[in-house]
Amino acid sequence: MSESEATTAPLLAPDLGFIVDLVKPHSTVLDLGCGSGDLLKELQVRKKVFPQGVEISEECIQDCVSKGLPVYHGNLDEGLADFDDQVLDYVILTNVIQVLHQPDMLIREAARVGRQVILSFPNFAFICGRLQLGLKGRMPRTDRLPYEWYDSPNIHLTTIRDFDELCRSQGFRVMDRIFLRTSGGTCRRVRFMPNLLADQAIYVISRS
Amino acid sequence: MNSVTEKETERAGYGLVEAQSYTFAEPPNEFRLASQETLGPITLVYETYGRMNSDGSNVILVEHALSGDAHVAGRHDPSDPKPGWWDMMVGPGKALDTDKYFVICANCIGGCSGSTGPASINPATGREYGLDFPVITIADMVEAERYLLDHLGIQQVLCVIGGSMGGMKALHWAVSYPDRVRLAVPIATTSRLSAQGIAFNEVGRQAIFADPAWNGGQYYGKENPSSGLAIARMIGHITYLSENTMHRKFGRKRVENGEDANGPDFEVESYLRYQGDKFVRRFDANSYLYITKAMDYFDMTQPSGSLTRELAGVKAKFLVISFSSDWLFPTYQSKEIVKALRQNGAHVTFAEIQTDYGHDAFLLESRQLSSLITNFLTYAVE
Numbered sequence: 262m263s264e265s266e267a268t269t270a271p272l273l274a275p276d277l278g279f280i281v282d283l284v285k286p287h288s289t290v291l292d293l294g295c296g297s298g299d300l301l302k303e304l305q306v307r308k309k310v311f312p313q314g315v316e317i318s319e320e321c322i323q324d325c326v327s328k329g330l331p332v333y334h335g336n337l338d339e340g341l342a343d344f345d346d347q348v349l350d351y352v353i354l355t356n357v358i359q360v361l362h363q364p365d366m367l368i369r370e371a372a373r374v375g376r377q378v379i380l381s382f383p384n385f386a387f388i389c390g391r392l393q394l395g396l397k398g399r400m401p402r403t404d405r406l407p408y409e410w411y412d413s414p415n416i417h418l419t420t421i422r423d424f425d426e427l428c429r430s431q432g433f434r435v436m437d438r439i440f441l442r443t444s445g446g447t448c449r450r451v452r453f454m455p456n457l458l459a460d461q462a463i464y465v466i467s468r469s
Numbered sequence: 470m471n472s473v474t475e476k477e478t479e480r481a482g483y484g485l486v487e488a489q490s491y492t493f494a495e496p497p498n499e500f501r502l503a504s505q506e507t508l509g510p511i512t513l514v515y516e517t518y519g520r521m522n523s524d525g526s527n528v529i530l531v532e533h534a535l536s537g538d539a540h541v542a543g544r545h546d547p548s549d550p551k552p553g554w555w556d557m558m559v560g561p562g563k564a565l566d567t568d569k570y571f572v573i574c575a576n577c578i579g580g581c582s583g584s585t586g587p588a589s590i591n592p593a594t595g596r597e598y599g600l601d602f603p604v605i606t607i608a609d610m611v612e613a614e615r616y617l618l619d620h621l622g623i624q625q626v627l628c629v630i631g632g633s634m635g636g637m638k639a640l641h642w643a644v645s646y647p648d649r650v651r652l653a654v655p656i657a658t659t660s661r662l663s664a665q666g667i668a669f670n671e672v673g674r675q676a677i678f679a680d681p682a683w684n685g686g687q688y689y690g691k692e693n694p695s696s697g698l699a700i701a702r703m704i705g706h707i708t709y710l711s712e713n714t715m716h717r718k719f720g721r722k723r724v725e726n727g728e729d730a731n732g733p734d735f736e737v738e739s740y741l742r743y744q745g746d747k748f749v750r751r752f753d754a755n756s757y758l759y760i761t762k763a764m765d766y767f768d769m770t771q772p773s774g775s776l777t778r779e780l781a782g783v784k785a786k787f788l789v790i791s792f793s794s795d796w797l798f799p800t801y802q803s804k805e806i807v808k809a810l811r812q813n814g815a816h817v818t819f820a821e822i823q824t825d826y827g828h829d830a831f832l833l834e835s836r837q838l839s840s841l842i843t844n845f846l847t848y849a850v851e
Binding site for chain 2: 289311313319322323325326327328329330331332333334335339343344345
């Protein structure tokens, strides 16, 4: 996919279309924090995967059941604990790690259970945020980080550079990285200075 | 116009329904129980709602709980004060929509609402079985229903669903007959009764034993062990409610006592006595003993000791539901079932419904419960 090519995915959040492309057909997928199950449904329809979700919200569970998706109502960590090592093809964490109390632990657990972990997160080092903090002296608010400081669910925000460092220190193998600049319902890939110019990152990692 | 008519039928509920029965295992072809003892003939009383479609793909088997029976919905007679025990779930436009599905429920063996149980006549003696009735298990209840389905020409059910002991039967069905169950919905249940559950059942049984009228189980035609059975029921009702509900419903409210020195002082006492009195008019004490024992012995982890291994052959898609305030069948017990199913790669959805109503919640009107079941039945089959 060329740098300028924009992808539109009407039903999905901007980065989810890229994640769908990463998944091999007929695989087993566990989506942690699957929300209403949009990604899982897309994967089921387009990639014929065996989908499973974990979600804490009762309302989202109802949505998933209405899509015919198997879903586990509970905390993300207990949703993982049921599984033996390396039994799933993919564990997916889209825009979830920044709201967790111990994201490193959950990522380790995900890599234990899944042969590949696909995760996405907003890049806190994105230029707009830097400018807001650096020049205006205000907490950053961007498309990907739309919250006020006091009502934000994000407690563990990270940057692309910090995430690379985590992968290095924890010994995760980085199999793929996709950096995106999103805007409204579309997004394009960023290859030049991603830690400055991308507001969203997708990583594919595994236990080395 | 159409929607108005639909609404009216919904209000009307299922309408009138008739109990039916099927007798099988006539000697010498008696039914072999899990205990290896034999029993026969066996009668199962059952009710059906809706119509079976031409390919038999719309059958829902409802499993009742400890004190339930085959009378799930509607009324036997227009003058009946109350409809069946799951009327809020079964009927036109309801979660188990009788305009779409053919719903069956049978009174379990060992029961006392028409199916063969300890109050039935033992053909060998010409008298009621009493304690000569053999020990029965959840597996036996399921096996007896299998005879009924064969009789009705039903090879596979769309769904087997039930709460509490009904959930045990639903789970057992999916394990015993993986090819005959497409969807399974065990609600507020467990793969094995906890020590606490057994303990409450035991106190109930001891209350019955302690009633002199029980007379070693031979009380038929004489005075019933009503006070023992009523106490058993009162204990049961305490375990079916959460502390919050009990507090909200009764608090410390007092009742007008009148002349009766032994009458209840508090509303909660009055409620329990009412429940006890109501129960003894419709339930047989010996059935209570046998069915609670069947629940106590239920243990899906056996024989291997591993629930995951025992559920390995399951083919049904599952919807497992628990209630947040249920302390008799707590959420973690549902999660054990879910874990074993997930480890087997089964299609399983687990939902914990936030509610204050405790174990009883599965019998109460609930939008969440209804919509989970409706959507599961509609979309999981695709």
